[in-house]
Amino acid sequence: MKVRFLGTAAGGGAPQWNCGCTTCGKARRAGVSRTQDCLAVTGDGESWYLVNASPDLRTQLLATPELAPTAGSRDSPVRGVVFTSAELDHTIGLLTLREAGSLDVFATATVHEALRSGFPVETAVGAYTRLREHRLVPGTPMELAGGLRVTCTVLSAKKPRYAAAGTSGEWVSACRFDTGPRGGSLVYAPGLAAWTDAFSRVIADADVVVLDGTFLTEQEMGPARPASGMGHLAIGEVLPFLAGHPGPRYLFTHLNNTNPLVLPGALEASTLAEVNAAVAFDGQLLEL
Numbered sequence: 001m002k003v004r005f006l007g008t009a010a011g012g013g014a015p016q017w018n019c020g021c022t023t024c025g026k027a028r029r030a031g032v033s034r035t036q037d038c039l040a041v042t043g044d045g046e047s048w049y050l051v052n053a054s055p056d057l058r059t060q061l062l063a064t065p066e067l068a069p070t071a072g073s074r075d076s077p078v079r080g081v082v083f084t085s086a087e088l089d090h091t092i093g094l095l096t097l098r099e100a101g102s103l104d105v106f107a108t109a110t111v112h113e114a115l116r117s118g119f120p121v122e123t124a125v126g127a128y129t130r131l132r133e134h135r136l137v138p139g140t141p142m143e144l145a146g147g148l149r150v151t152c153t154v155l156s157a158k159k160p161r162y163a164a165a166g167t168s169g170e171w172v173s174a175c176r177f178d179t180g181p182r183g184g185s186l187v188y189a190p191g192l193a194a195w196t197d198a199f200s201r202v203i204a205d206a207d208v209v210v211l212d213g214t215f216l217t218e219q220e221m222g223p224a225r226p227a228s229g230m231g232h233l234a235i236g237e238v239l240p241f242l243a244g245h246p247g248p249r250y251l252f253t254h255l256n257n258t259n260p261l262v263l264p265g266a267l268e269a270s271t272l273a274e275v276n277a278a279v280a281f282d283g284q285l286l287e288l
């Protein structure tokens with residue numbers, strides 16, 4: 001299995017265009033930029049799947065040599081998209097893929113419904129390309145091309161702000177990718193609201209676990225906007241769980257622009273290394 005981090009920031013990116021917070025200021029001065037979280041994964045090096053479709057997708061695809069079309073063709077290695085949520089920062093990029101010959105889109109029933117109603121991006125893109133909708137049933141593995149298998153686990157019912165009031169269900173998932181009994185395994189969970197027993201089981205024997213790195217601390221946005229109230233378990237809260245679950249390599253993604261770990265060489269990074277964790281970076285390549 002090969003994995004390429006296309007982007008590692010939360011919605012708005014880092015620095016965020018309209019934000020003058022300390023971290024954004026430092027990032028601007030240092031010329032640091034993280035694009036919005038998105039991953040590319042393949043089992044055979046030929047058929048690639050995007051995990052989420054970020055608003056920065058066109059730039060991210062152009063920066064990724066593995067995802068370039070073969071010379072003289074219009075045949076991109078991108079076969080489809082797997083969604084972990086219906087949030088705008090995870091779905092706007094589907095619009096960018098409308099020139100595809102065809103597109104397989106994998107999501108829970110709740111997420112597909114949102115992408116056909118509140119933010120009807122699947123309906124719109126379906127008018128430009130052959131978009132095949134596949135329903136991810138939590139706990140039931142689904143085969144993708146190239147020997148890759150995906151299994152989703154629902155993490156929370158936190159719905160996007162645009163979604164109709166009262167809608168509930170399978171909103172935020174972790175997606176686990178496997179390539180067979182002796183192959184690699186990766187769990188992608190950019191929106192982890194709480195560490196549950198179910199989540200411990202999902203990551204048990206995974207090689208790499210990509211976690212919600214939105215906030216370093218619970219109060220990072222001030223006492224009125226705690227991280228937990230936004231469906232994000234702060235890195236500071238998750239570290240004790242990592243110490244209790246040694247084995248996988250942990251990488252944090254979906255960093256908010258307020259998070260000091262956005263910047264390279266942040267002092268806080270050394271604490272992560274003690275529990276086999278680090279902050280992912282745009283363009284990072286993993287071979288599992």
Ligand code: MLT
Nearest residue numbers: 011087088089161230231
């Ligand atoms: C989130 O990760 O919580 C959402 O993407 C936030 C948002 O942009 O509304």
Ligand code: MN
Nearest residue numbers: 010011087089
């Ligand atoms: Mn987000």
Ligand code: ZN
Nearest residue numbers: 019021024257
């Ligand atoms: Zn900022």
